[in-house]
Amino acid sequence: MTEQADVVVLGLGPGGEFAAGALAEAGLDVVGVEAELVGGECPYWGCIPSKMMIRAGNVLAEAGRVPDLAGEAKAVPDWSRVAERVRREATGGWDDQLAADRLAAKGVRLVRGKGRLAGPGRVIVGDRTFRAGRGVVVATGSGPRIPPVPGLAETPYWTNRDAIATEEMPASMLVLGGGAIGVELAQVFARFGCAVTVLEGGDRLLAQEEPEAGELAAKALRADGVSVRTGARAVQIEHDGAAFEALLEGGLEPLRAERLLVATGRRTDLGALAVDTVGLDPTAPAVHTDGQMRAGEGLWAIGDITGRGAFTHVSMYEARIAVRDILGQPGPDADYRALPRVTFTDPEIGAVGLTEQQARDRGMRVRTGLVPIASSSRGLVHGPGNEGFVKLVEDAGRGVLVGATSAGPTGGEVLYGLNVAVHTETPTDRLKHMIYTYPTFHRAVEAALDDLH
Numbered sequence: 233m234t235e236q237a238d239v240v241v242l243g244l245g246p247g248g249e250f251a252a253g254a255l256a257e258a259g260l261d262v263v264g265v266e267a268e269l270v271g272g273e274c275p276y277w278g279c280i281p282s283k284m285m286i287r288a289g290n291v292l293a294e295a296g297r298v299p300d301l302a303g304e305a306k307a308v309p310d311w312s313r314v315a316e317r318v319r320r321e322a323t324g325g326w327d328d329q330l331a332a333d334r335l336a337a338k339g340v341r342l343v344r345g346k347g348r349l350a351g352p353g354r355v356i357v358g359d360r361t362f363r364a365g366r367g368v369v370v371a372t373g374s375g376p377r378i379p380p381v382p383g384l385a386e387t388p389y390w391t392n393r394d395a396i397a398t399e400e401m402p403a404s405m406l407v408l409g410g411g412a413i414g415v416e417l418a419q420v421f422a423r424f425g426c427a428v429t430v431l432e433g434g435d436r437l438l439a440q441e442e443p444e445a446g447e448l449a450a451k452a453l454r455a456d457g458v459s460v461r462t463g464a465r466a467v468q469i470e471h472d473g474a475a476f477e478a479l480l481e482g483g484l485e486p487l488r489a490e491r492l493l494v495a496t497g498r499r500t501d502l503g504a505l506a507v508d509t510v511g512l513d514p515t516a517p518a519v520h521t522d523g524q525m526r527a528g529e530g531l532w533a534i535g536d537i538t539g540r541g542a543f544t545h546v547s548m549y550e551a552r553i554a555v556r557d558i559l560g561q562p563g564p565d566a567d568y569r570a571l572p573r574v575t576f577t578d579p580e581i582g583a584v585g586l587t588e589q590q591a592r593d594r595g596m597r598v599r600t601g602l603v604p605i606a607s608s609s610r611g612l613v614h615g616p617g618n619e620g621f622v623k624l625v626e627d628a629g630r631g632v633l634v635g636a637t638s639a640g641p642t643g644g645e646v647l648y649g650l651n652v653a654v655h656t657e658t659p660t661d662r663l664k665h666m667i668y669t670y671p672t673f674h675r676a677v678e679a680a681l682d683d684l685h
């Protein structure tokens with residue numbers, strides 16, 4: 233027998249959980265389908281536990297700066313404290329009962345299981361079929377992309393999930409991929425005494441950001457003892473029961489490590505969702521949507537599955553738009569010009585909008601301004617750990633910022649003002665004539681504006 237609902241939300245990660253709750257609170261009959269844990273990747277194996285781990289590593293690094301600034305401090309890393317905090321405070325022991333109860337309190341009917349589409353407005357979960365009167369929201373997120381390196385699939389490699397859940401700090405770890413996951417976790421593990429090597433196939437870390445950001449990340453990782461190998465690819469991976477061995481392109485000396493973390497990007501599986509039953513391409517890497525997150529008649533898609541940036545804030549942003557649209561409330565289209573992101577290394581690397589190269593590739597006449605944090609008053613005050621920079625990218629034709637990077641001790645927080653500037657297209661001439669608090673890290677923005685050339 234087909235069960236009726238107004239809306240079925242498929243996947244209850246940050247976007248799906250928000251959408252399901254908001255639609256139910258608005259009075260709709262909502263079924264939320266979740267295959268694993270209500271809350272998705274972010275609270276259990278992503279943002280929250282990884283940032284707790286990073287916080288712990290940063291405290292150790294700060295302790296290491298005490299002798300230069302304040303006297304003596306002895307910090308003895310103990311991973312069990314971090315693992316315990318991740319277990320207790322972040323993930324509740326990887327138990328989603330609280331989240332499930334919260335959703336139920338909002339009126340959502342939670343259905344546990346793997347769902348798939350079965351034609352317009354229809355979702356199958358196990359032996360149950362649901363018919364959604366208003367529509368279906370697809371919010372099934374992404375999983376790790378495992379590269380086809382010979383031998384890798386047969387080894388007990390780690391993904392982010394194993395690295396986040398580990399109770400033991402390995403003696404050594406090889407990280408495949410120098411993107412956000414690779415660099416954040418490499419630094420944490422190194423700070424807890426693990427001998428880490430990052431193998432990045434491209435010519436720099438954080439390839440989606442400014443080259444200066446990749447250089448800074450590499451310098452920071454090396455300072456923590458990480459071996460950073462860019463332009464390096466494994467051609468064969470083996471595991472002998474005790475350790476991994478990676479044979480490298482070019483016949484370079486093989487690398488051995490106790491653990492191997494695969495952090496080479498994310499993937500979606502539209503085939504498994506049977507998107508062909510609603511007329512979409514099951515081989516596509518993402519679900520294409522319009523500005524109101526519509527992917528078809530009575531079909532919305534939000535989060536990692538839309539391919540607009542694998543970030544929790546993108547998923548939540550898109551969820552708000554979809555909720556509004558489903559409720560028939562008018563609102564602006566999704567706008568990704570000022571998409572912000574922060575890589576939570578120490579120093580933090582915040583960025584918004586376009587990189588210099590992306591702006592040039594779009595045919596803009598570009599001016600850039602760049603100032604190191606260390607040369608600012610606040611950088612001087614801060615002392616050790618003051619590495620970073622502010623880089624601005626201006627569309628000189630329109631006199632507005634189209635991109636910016638703020639790297640430094642609080643780079644992610646400094647980003648906020650730049651995010652507003654790019655989003656609102658505030659003329660750079662107006663930005664130049666405002667008052668910047670002294671002595672803050674964000675005051676480097678004023679100097680970078682003066683440096684535009």
Ligand SMILES: Cc1cc2nc3c(=O)[nH]c(=O)nc-3n(C[C@H](O)[C@H](O)[C@H](O)COP(=O)(O)OP(=O)(O)OC[C@H]3O[C@@H](n4cnc5c(N)ncnc54)[C@H](O)[C@@H]3O)c2cc1C
Nearest residue numbers: 243245247267272273278279347373374535536542543544
């Ligand atoms: C290590 C790590 C660190 C990260 N750090 C940050 C960060 O600091 N900041 C940030 O913004 N982002 C970060 N991210 C990215 C962030 O976690 C994701 O972008 C975000 O979780 C995506 O949300 P989502 O709503 O698309 O769904 P997801 O969180 O991917 O959840 C999707 C849910 O759908 C369920 N599902 C999938 N298929 C089905 C199905 N067929 N039926 C039923 N349920 C299904 C899954 O079980 C899952 O619970 C990090 C990711 C990782 C891995």
Ligand SMILES: NC(=O)c1ccc[n+]([C@@H]2O[C@H](COP(=O)([O-])OP(=O)(O)OC[C@H]3O[C@@H](n4cnc5c(N)ncnc54)[C@H](O)[C@@H]3O)[C@@H](O)[C@H]2O)c1
Nearest residue numbers: 379409410411412413414432433434495496497542574575
């Ligand atoms: N702070 C944050 O907001 C945060 C933190 C972690 C993850 N995330 C999100 O999760 C996404 C996934 O992170 P990620 O780091 O896995 O992916 P990524 O796409 O950011 O980086 C993957 C890297 O792996 C490299 N690579 C691919 N195949 C390789 C191979 N065979 N050998 C060596 N290198 C290879 C790529 O060149 C790339 O630089 C990010 O793009 C981001 O959206 C966000």
